[in-house]
Amino acid sequence: MMLMAAGLATETLAQGSSNHSSPTYAADVASIINENCVVCHREGGIAPMQLTNYEQVRPWAPLIQDRVVNRKMPPYSYDHGIGIQDLQGDWRLSQDDIDTIVAWVSQGSPSGNLNEIPPMPDLPDLAEWNFAPQFGQPDIVLASNAIDVPASGNDLWDIHFVQSGLTSDRCIKAVQVKPRGDAKSVVHHANTYFADVDEDGNVSRSPLTEYAMGKWGEIIPEGVCRTAAAGRLVQWDIHMYPGGLGGAAPGTMIEDNVVELGIWLHDEDYQADIKQDLSSYQLNQGELLIPPHGKIMTQGFHTFDHPVRIDSFQPHGHLRMNAATLEIFYPETGRTEVVSSISDWSATWHHSHLFDSDAAPLVPAGAVLVIKQWYDNTADNPNNPDPRQWVAWGQRTADEMTHAWIAVSHLDDETYQELLAEREAGSVAVN
Numbered sequence: 001m002m003l004m005a006a007g008l009a010t011e012t013l014a015q016g017s018s019n020h021s022s023p024t025y026a027a028d029v030a031s032i033i034n035e036n037c038v039v040c041h042r043e044g045g046i047a048p049m050q051l052t053n054y055e056q057v058r059p060w061a062p063l064i065q066d067r068v069v070n071r072k073m074p075p076y077s078y079d080h081g082i083g084i085q086d087l088q089g090d091w092r093l094s095q096d097d098i099d100t101i102v103a104w105v106s107q108g109s110p111s112g113n114l115n116e117i118p119p120m121p122d123l124p125d126l127a128e129w130n131f132a133p134q135f136g137q138p139d140i141v142l143a144s145n146a147i148d149v150p151a152s153g154n155d156l157w158d159i160h161f162v163q164s165g166l167t168s169d170r171c172i173k174a175v176q177v178k179p180r181g182d183a184k185s186v187v188h189h190a191n192t193y194f195a196d197v198d199e200d201g202n203v204s205r206s207p208l209t210e211y212a213m214g215k216w217g218e219i220i221p222e223g224v225c226r227t228a229a230a231g232r233l234v235q236w237d238i239h240m241y242p243g244g245l246g247g248a249a250p251g252t253m254i255e256d257n258v259v260e261l262g263i264w265l266h267d268e269d270y271q272a273d274i275k276q277d278l279s280s281y282q283l284n285q286g287e288l289l290i291p292p293h294g295k296i297m298t299q300g301f302h303t304f305d306h307p308v309r310i311d312s313f314q315p316h317g318h319l320r321m322n323a324a325t326l327e328i329f330y331p332e333t334g335r336t337e338v339v340s341s342i343s344d345w346s347a348t349w350h351h352s353h354l355f356d357s358d359a360a361p362l363v364p365a366g367a368v369l370v371i372k373q374w375y376d377n378t379a380d381n382p383n384n385p386d387p388r389q390w391v392a393w394g395q396r397t398a399d400e401m402t403h404a405w406i407a408v409s410h411l412d413d414e415t416y417q418e419l420l421a422e423r424e425a426g427s428v429a430v431n
Contacts, residue, residue, distance in 0.1 A: 023104040024112025025054050031118045032097045033057060036074055044126050046184060052120070054111050065105040068098050075214070075349040082341040083326075086359035088219060091351075127181075129262050130217050131174045138176075138262030140165065140228075142192075144236045146256040149186045155396045156240040161195060161233040171225035171272055173264040175218050177211030183257045185244035185348075188213060188397055190259045194228075195235040205235055207278045209261070210405045212316060212350035213245065218278075221311055221357045224409050225272035228263060241397045246348035276311060276409045283371055283402040288393040290320055290377040290400065298402040299372045307416035310361040311407040313340050314352040315373055318400050319383045320391055321345055323374040326404070330367050337361075346383060352405065358426065360409075362419055371404050 023029060033041075033051055041051035050056050057064070067073035071080075076091030104110070124130075129138060142165075147158050179187040189212045193205035208228075209218055220226045238259055243251050283300030290296050315324035326339040339361050340353055355361070363369070379387045391400050411419070 021103075022107060022110075023100050024110045025057065025104065026112035026114050026116045028100050028112075029057075029104050030054070032093070032101065034118065034120055036091075036093060036097075038120065039123055042123065054114060054117075058109055058111075061105045061109040065102055068093060068101050071344070075346070076351060077342050077344040077346065077349070078351070078353055079341040079343050083338045084340060084355055084359050084361070086356040088354040088356060089216060129178065130176050131219070131262075131264060135174055135264045139265040140261075140263040142234055142261045142263075144190070144238060144259040144261075146258050147238075147240070149183070149240045149254040149257045150242045151251060151253045153242045155188070156242065157395070158238045158240070159236065161197070161235050164194075164228070164230075164232065164234045166228055166230040166232075168230050168268065170228045170230075170268065171266040171270050172220050172228050173266050174220065175209045175264070176262045177209060177215070177217075178260045178262065180258050180260065181254075182250045182252075183254050183259070185213065185246050185249045186240050186242065186254055186257065187211075187259055188239040188241045188245075189237075190239075191237040192261050193235040193237065194232040196232055203235070207280070208234065209278065210280070210314070210316075210352075211259075212314075213347065214349035215314075215352060218312065218352050218407065219354060220276060220407075221360075221409070223272055223357075224274045224276045224311070225266075225270075226276045226278070226407075228265060234261070239395070245397070274309075274409045274411065274415065276407055278405060278407045280316075280403050281369065281371060281406050283373060283404075286393065288400055288402050290375050290391040292388050292390060293378050295374070295376050295378065297372060297374045299370060300403075302369045302371075303367065304363065304365060304408075304410075306365050307411040307413065308363045309409040309411060309419070310339065310355065310363060310369075311357075311409055312352045312354045312405075314350060314405040315342060315345065315371070316350070316401055316403050316405060317345070317373060317375070318347055318397055319385060320375045320377045320381060320400055321347065321373055321402075322376045322381060322383075324404070325370075325372045326406075327370040327372070328361060328363055328367055329370055330364075332366075336370070348383075352407075358423070362411075362416065362423070364416070369406075373402050373404075375400060375402075 037051050040047040074091045142162050145160050177190050191210050192208040194208055195203055195205035197203050281302050283298045313326045322345055323343045324345055325341045328337045377387055377391055
């Protein structure tokens, strides 16, 4: 099962097994699947089977039970009970929903009264922008050059520039990168940058957004500005993998593959004193070397000379990577805080974990971000194409990488203290 994303998900109608000793599909399970799965498990969706009615769901019931118990589906690997749990666009099922499905399958997957099934939610067109239900259509849509991706062969890269059309600096509300049609599983990554090119051809650039397979998009918090810069080019940096990865891989040639960038902008009079940027925080990539049948862990450290707020965390690796954490070390106290833990990471589902503004880590000057990532080059890793190979850092899909994309809001001391006071006041009010 796949999950309906942030702008589409509504409060599930199902009640947990604690309220239903004998759950049925019609009364309890259909609403869970309709609200969390059919966005992908429908005709033309990216999932391998349809789950839009009881006849379609019933044969898959044991597999559904296995996948939800092990939190393989919906595909959102973010550990429960470790670190910050308040996320925007959280795809995870509640424990009540999981318990309901388990009880239903264990009791033979009864249908119940199919006339009582709740209506199917409104689903977006498969080619629609993910944030359109929240924000409408993007203010800017920029398409990459078209390129043919063969059915097999070596990795491909395409780097080129397009005009943004921006005539004044604007603050970004949300951003999404979207491969068209069948290209979703052949586009390994498609990163965009605001760029300048001097007369000698030298490029200076700053990240606009990062896309990797499965990523839904990014929402910038209210009161924050990630600037869309006027007068600068937008550089596309696209990596394609012939044949594709994952269950939706077409295994055929994709002609005229185009990747699109959608940008939602705040009004021109929008004011924000807090500036945000997105950066790739590197680990010890130069030393990344995984032996055959081996496992390793990498870590990297970063500190700021001013206070910051961490707005999102997205670890990046390839086929051998299987886990990641983000921690904060406070030198004054010697305390280490775990912010995020992803212990079942997969290269086919990259997620930018967007922290709720009231929960996003407030980091004082001098505190240290500690980023750790784990790699499994053994036969136990189901994503590993060949555990006999030495694997080093590199750009190809068969190589490995070790870094994390992190959105950071940069604060002055006064704003930092104000945000801390608001957090403390909110905590007191709740208690």
